[in-house]
Amino acid sequence: MSSSGNPSSSGGGGGPCGACKFLRRKCVAGCIFAPYFDSEQGAAHFAAVHKVFGASNVSKLLLHIPEHKRPDAVVSICFEAQARLRDPIYGCVSHIVSLQQQVVSLQTELSYLQAHLATLELPQPMAPVSSSGSLQALSITDLPTISPSLYDLSSFFEPVMSSTWAMQQQPRPSDHVFGVPSSSSIIGGGGELQALAREFIQGGQMPAQPSLGTGGSASTVIKRE
Amino acid sequence: MNPKRCAACKYLRRRCPKDCIFAPYFPPNDPAKFACIHRIYGAGNVSKMLQQLPDQTRAEAVESLCFEAKCRVDDPVYGCVGIIHLLQTQVQNAQNELAKTQAEVAVAQTRLSQTQNSDF
Numbered sequence: 001m002s003s004s005g006n007p008s009s010s011g012g013g014g015g016p017c018g019a020c021k022f023l024r025r026k027c028v029a030g031c032i033f034a035p036y037f038d039s040e041q042g043a044a045h046f047a048a049v050h051k052v053f054g055a056s057n058v059s060k061l062l063l064h065i066p067e068h069k070r071p072d073a074v075v076s077i078c079f080e081a082q083a084r085l086r087d088p089i090y091g092c093v094s095h096i097v098s099l100q101q102q103v104v105s106l107q108t109e110l111s112y113l114q115a116h117l118a119t120l121e122l123p124q125p126m127a128p129v130s131s132s133g134s135l136q137a138l139s140i141t142d143l144p145t146i147s148p149s150l151y152d153l154s155s156f157f158e159p160v161m162s163s164t165w166a167m168q169q170q171p172r173p174s175d176h177v178f179g180v181p182s183s184s185s186i187i188g189g190g191g192e193l194q195a196l197a198r199e200f201i202q203g204g205q206m207p208a209q210p211s212l213g214t215g216g217s218a219s220t221v222i223k224r225e
Numbered sequence: 226m227n228p229k230r231c232a233a234c235k236y237l238r239r240r241c242p243k244d245c246i247f248a249p250y251f252p253p254n255d256p257a258k259f260a261c262i263h264r265i266y267g268a269g270n271v272s273k274m275l276q277q278l279p280d281q282t283r284a285e286a287v288e289s290l291c292f293e294a295k296c297r298v299d300d301p302v303y304g305c306v307g308i309i310h311l312l313q314t315q316v317q318n319a320q321n322e323l324a325k326t327q328a329e330v331a332v333a334q335t336r337l338s339q340t341q342n343s344d345f
Contacts, residue, residue: 052274054267061265061301069302076306080293088274089282092305093289099312106319113326120333 018042023055032062036074045078052081232259237268246275250287258291265294 018037020027027034033055037046049058058077065073084091233247234240236259241248247268251259262271271290275283296305303310 052270053265054270057265057267057270061297065301073302076303079306080297080304084274084293088278089286090289091293092309093292096305096308096312099309099316103312103315103319106316106323110319110323110326113323113330117326117330117333120330120337 015039018044019046019050019055022046022050032059036071045082048081048085049077052084053077229253232256233263233268236260236263246272250275250284261298262287262291262294265297266290 015021016025016027016039017031017034018039019033019042020031021039022043033046037043046055049055053061061077062070062073080092083095087094090097230241230253231245231248232251232253232255234245235253236256247259266274271287274290275286278286293305296308300307
């Protein structure tokens with residue numbers, strides 16, 4: 001990827017940047033594209049971006065983004081442009097749908113296994129009472145350790161309802177995908193990821209979190225990150 | 226000339242020809258849809274993209290473009306790539322959790338069979 005924060009390709013001294021080379025124009029000092037499209041591979045990347053978005057649209061987009069976020073923006077724009085050229089009908093959306101289906105499938109399988117585990121750990125009628133209590137019912141301490149991941153949160157607080165959620169999350173037609181909430185500065189930090197993850201779950205008709213006595217810690221865990 | 230202009234031609238303030246490439250996908254009752262797509266891609270680019278596609282695939286292409294444009298408007302830095310990142314994280318976490326649970330099931334099954342054997 002040619003994006004970088006170094007103004008190595010500025011029009012000041014090192015020749016035109018990849019974007020200006022592609023556009024066959026003079027690369028002026030302070031060219032908005034120069035830090036992100038070098039004169040070698042940058043031109044090829046910019047070609048894709050220009051074909052899908054257009055140079056002026058990308059320029060306007062970058063101008064509205066703080067400078068420290070522009071490298072990330074350029075990377076995501078290049079990714080989307082290349083995905084769109086590879087798949088002119090669906091672009092990145094096909095990737096999103098495929099990932100959603102994977103999540104649903106894994107969640108379904110996990111729900112099944114958790115139910116199976118619960119039946120295995122229920123006390124058996126004929127079994128003798130052992131001192132270790134190894135056949136006691138599933139307790140909260142047996143559940144996976146709290147981790148800041150989205151998936152762990154949902155299975156921790158809704159062990160019964162997670163299977164319902166999984167069943168509801170069947171692959172849907174494209175109009176469901178297009179209803180997915182957008183991300184906002186997701187890769188900025190764990191807290192933002194948590195907020196987006198929670199929004200994503202709620203957008204997927206996730207039932208309201210029941211209070212299991214540890215409900216207070218749910219919000220604590222969410223907010224902790 | 227189309228007596229009722231499509232949302233695209235209304236937005237662009239031009240007459241809407243009978244064979245307007247946008248008309249089937251941008252009805253006049255939803256002006257925001259075209260506005261969003263125009264903001265990110267521009268009318269010319271969308272028109273070129275649609276012209277390169279067979280008729281029967283254009284509706285899906287418009288919907289996916291609208292989705293990506295909306296994601297980009299909502300999150301100018303990451304657009305829909307942010308959603309992809311989130312989903313990849315979910316998949317990874319789900320796979321880890323699945324592996325963990327499979328191990329727990331194996332342990333529980335072993336414990337159960339040992340208990341049943343000790344009954345005899």
